[in-house]
Amino acid sequence: MNTFLEEVNDRMGGVPIQSCFHCRKCTAGCPIAFAMEYNPNAIIKMIQMGMREKVLGSSTIWLCASCETCVTRCPNDVDIARMMDTLREMAIESGVDAGEKNIVKFHEAFLSSIKMGGRISEPMMLVHYKLKTLDLFSDMGLGMSMFMKGKIKLLSPRTKDMGSVRKIFKSTDK
Amino acid sequence: MKVSYYPGCSLHATGKEYDQSVKAVSDALGIELKEVDDWSCCGASSAHMTNFKLSIALPARNIIAAQNDKLDMMVPCAACFNRFKGAQHHLEKDDSLKAEIEEIVGAKYDASVAVRNPIDIIYNDIGLEELGKAVTRKLDGLKPVSYYGCLLLRPPEVCQFDDYENPYMMDGIMGALGADARKWSCKTDCCGGSLTLGKTQIVVHLVDKMMMMAAEAGANCIVTACPVCFANLDTRASEKGRLPAFYFTEIMALALGLKGTEKWFNMHNVDPKPLLTSLGLI
Ligand code: SF4
Ligand code: SF4
Numbered sequence: 489m490n491t492f493l494e495e496v497n498d499r500m501g502g503v504p505i506q507s508c509f510h511c512r513k514c515t516a517g518c519p520i521a522f523a524m525e526y527n528p529n530a531i532i533k534m535i536q537m538g539m540r541e542k543v544l545g546s547s548t549i550w551l552c553a554s555c556e557t558c559v560t561r562c563p564n565d566v567d568i569a570r571m572m573d574t575l576r577e578m579a580i581e582s583g584v585d586a587g588e589k590n591i592v593k594f595h596e597a598f599l600s601s602i603k604m605g606g607r608i609s610e611p612m613m614l615v616h617y618k619l620k621t622l623d624l625f626s627d628m629g630l631g632m633s634m635f636m637k638g639k640i641k642l643l644s645p646r647t648k649d650m651g652s653v654r655k656i657f658k659s660t661d662k
Numbered sequence: 663m664k665v666s667y668y669p670g671c672s673l674h675a676t677g678k679e680y681d682q683s684v685k686a687v688s689d690a691l692g693i694e695l696k697e698v699d700d701w702s703c704c705g706a707s708s709a710h711m712t713n714f715k716l717s718i719a720l721p722a723r724n725i726i727a728a729q730n731d732k733l734d735m736m737v738p739c740a741a742c743f744n745r746f747k748g749a750q751h752h753l754e755k756d757d758s759l760k761a762e763i764e765e766i767v768g769a770k771y772d773a774s775v776a777v778r779n780p781i782d783i784i785y786n787d788i789g790l791e792e793l794g795k796a797v798t799r800k801l802d803g804l805k806p807v808s809y810y811g812c813l814l815l816r817p818p819e820v821c822q823f824d825d826y827e828n829p830y831m832m833d834g835i836m837g838a839l840g841a842d843a844r845k846w847s848c849k850t851d852c853c854g855g856s857l858t859l860g861k862t863q864i865v866v867h868l869v870d871k872m873m874m875m876a877a878e879a880g881a882n883c884i885v886t887a888c889p890v891c892f893a894n895l896d897t898r899a900s901e902k903g904r905l906p907a908f909y910f911t912e913i914m915a916l917a918l919g920l921k922g923t924e925k926w927f928n929m930h931n932v933d934p935k936p937l938l939t940s941l942g943l944i
Pocket of ligand 2: 514517518519520521528551552553554555556557558559568569572
């Protein structure tokens with residue numbers, strides 16, 4: 489059986505994450521590090537130590553905003569942003585309890601909106617998200633004001649060839 | 663010149679003033695737009711954060727749809743731009759992935775479409791000199807800071823756009839319009855992007871810091887080319903230091919004397935009209 493480290497490296501492709509020499513440049517430039525449970529470079533160390541549950545269940549992997557600052561600046565070309573994407577995929581597949589449930593629900597709502605209409609319908613996506621999180625009232629005022637300003641409409645044109653969009657979702661579903 | 667045009671979902675909703683101002687500015691500068699046939703969503707961050715293949719297949723469907731037009735593809739939304747560039751990068755370096763995606767989309771990817779942001783098209787194809795000649799109202803007194811965020815620039819080998827640590831094209835455009843673009847150090851910082859719904863406080867923290875830095879640089883507004891950044895700047899800053907945000911094309915339309923600006927400004931959450939009125943620009 490592969491170790492956690494091997495599994496992450498295999499799925500990521502590219503530079504193996506143990507090329508990291510822990511200079512912490514990634515963490516120093518990470519805009520979200522202040523809110524993270526474990527810093528980006530700590531996650532690498534934890535993967536090397538085989539701490540699968542802690543890593544996949546951490547808030548860090550969901551808080552990462554994919555801003556790509558870390559990989560742009562890493563002296564060893566370690567692709568932390570891609571690593572975070574990979575860990576999110578692995579967390580979903582393994583069914584561990586997500587460290588940040590609302591963020592996962594946001595992504596689910598977003599993707600199901602594309603699946604339904606080919607394009608994002610922001611009101612539909614928000615309704616989906618609000619129902620999933622039961623966070624019904626935050627941003628209500630903002631949503632209403634955008635609606636009144638004619639920014640968001642209830643019905644917007646969809647993709648006509650929905651067959652091709654559904655096929656994409658079906659073929660990439662794991 | 664003629665380009666194919668991919669508006670993307672945001673530009674038909676919360677980023678409506680970006681769509682309309684891109685169209686107005688393109689028309690004024692002689693750039694003809696042909697919308698990509700039956701386009702679909704690029705999958706944005708939600709697809710690439712949770713499902714790699716989906717994040718390649720969704721943009722690929724649109725790039726392939728644009729291939730027939732045999733034109734460069736203008737993609738104003740920074741998030742869509744990033745997803746398109748990312749998909750091209752992977753498709754062009756991984757043959758087995760390319761074969762799999764072609765099978766899913768049901769057509770061949772021929773690597774012929776150049777994906778371009780309007781900043782690049784205006785700066786490089788129209789040029790600052792031509793742009794300067796089209797200005798009918800110099801933007802005296804307007805002191806913007808250019809804000810690029812993440813998605814136009816990173817990773818640099820994928821985006822291949824402007825200078826990735828200190829980009830200059832938007833400042834150049836602002837200068838050609840007579841505005842006094844201020845130097846600041848947050849051009850490429852992250853606004854927190856899609857965390858805005860699930861983790862609003864993080865975005866408020868990041869946006870507040872940016873507003874503070876912009877004010878310190880002597881700016882009176884922020885210009886951007888990203889609907890995600892715009893929405894966060896326009897709705898998430900705390901009361902204490904809100905500067906109005908603009909899409910760079912709205913500012914261009916103002917300087918070119920185009921119709922529609924008033925209507926777009928009315929859609930903003932932070933009203934930019936008091937600033938523009940005080941400068942005598944509207
Ligand atoms: S910047 Fe690169 S080498 Fe330095 S700690 Fe981060 S991942 Fe490791
Ligand atoms: S991509 Fe994620 S981990 Fe890297 S700097 Fe940005 S937020 Fe931090």
